Amino acid sequence: MIKALLLCLAAFSVCSWAQTSKPHFVAKPSDKSVLGSQRNSNKLKQVKSDPNQVYHYQNADGVVVFSDRPPxxxxxxxxxxxxxxxxxxxxxxxxxxxxxxxxYNDDIRLAARTYQLEAALIRAVIHAESSFRPAAISKTGAQGLMQLMPATAKELGVTDAFKPSQNIQAGSRYLAQLLKRFDGDITLACAAYNAGASRVEQYRGVPPFPETKAYVERVNILLQRYRKS
Structure with missing residues (x-):
């Protein structure tokens, strides 16, 4: 299983920049990477192997290890x-x-006020993008809570995409730009956030990618729930 995943990782790295017009989505499995630590060996017994994820770490000898279980x-x-x-x-x-x-209440409230967005929408997008993991990084290079691509982050003045305050401000600004571009249509703006604005315009609606359709549907579910929370 691990050998197969490593082969997939190698193959994916070759094509990860093939579609730079998609800021957050490539029509292949993406790679979300999250830092963690394991200190209690008893906890290890509670962690089941997951065929959809690989734990990447260095062992005591400094050797890089890929495993389906954490160290x-x-x-x-x-x-x-x-x-x-x-x-x-x-x-x-x-x-x-x-x-x-x-x-990140203060950061989200500030971004919502600055860019005239619903705080619930910002939370829904962060949840969908990174599950509120500030250290998340994808194989295509998207970084932080709102998974900003480096080029997008640079255009928005971000110096540290892993700093929550900067990431939330920039991601919210970008989301506001997309909402303006698509006349306030949240579904289209979220589709563009995931697959790229040019794709939304090309297909005159949500692109026919199963991943993007699932993403848009789930952001809307999360939005409704965050509005009520």
Whole structure:
């Protein structure tokens, strides 16, 4: 299983920049990477292997290891080979998955006020993009809470995409630009955030990518839930 995943990783790295017009989505499995650590060996017994993710870390001898289980101690990265909110076959119940209602309150409120956005929408996009993981990074290079591509981040004046305050401000500004471009249509703006504005314009609506369709549907579910929270 790990050998197959490594082969997929190698193949994906060759084509990861093939469609730069898509800021957040490539029509192949994406790679979300999240820093973590494991200090208690008892916790290891509770972690089941997951064929959809690989734990990447260095062992005591300094050798890089790829495994379907986390190390007993030390830091590691979790590489998930599917977009968090756009995997069509996801078994997550988006109607009941726990929400992040308190995280980054000040930053989200400031961004919402600055760019005249609903705080609930910003939260929904962050949840869909990174599940509120500030260290998340995709194989295509998208970074941080709102998964900004480096070129987009640079255009928006970001100096550290992993700093929540900068990422939320820039991601919200970009989302506001997309909403303006698509006349306030949240569905189209979110589709553009995921697949690229040019794709939305090309297809005159949500692009026919299963991942983008799933992403848009789930952002809307999360939006409705965050509005009520």
């Amino acid at each position: 007993e101690t030390g830091h590691y990265q979790v590489r998930i080979y599917d977009c968090y909110a756009c995997k069509p076959s996801s078994n997550i119940n988006w109607q009941s998955i726990p929400l992040f209602t308190q995280q």
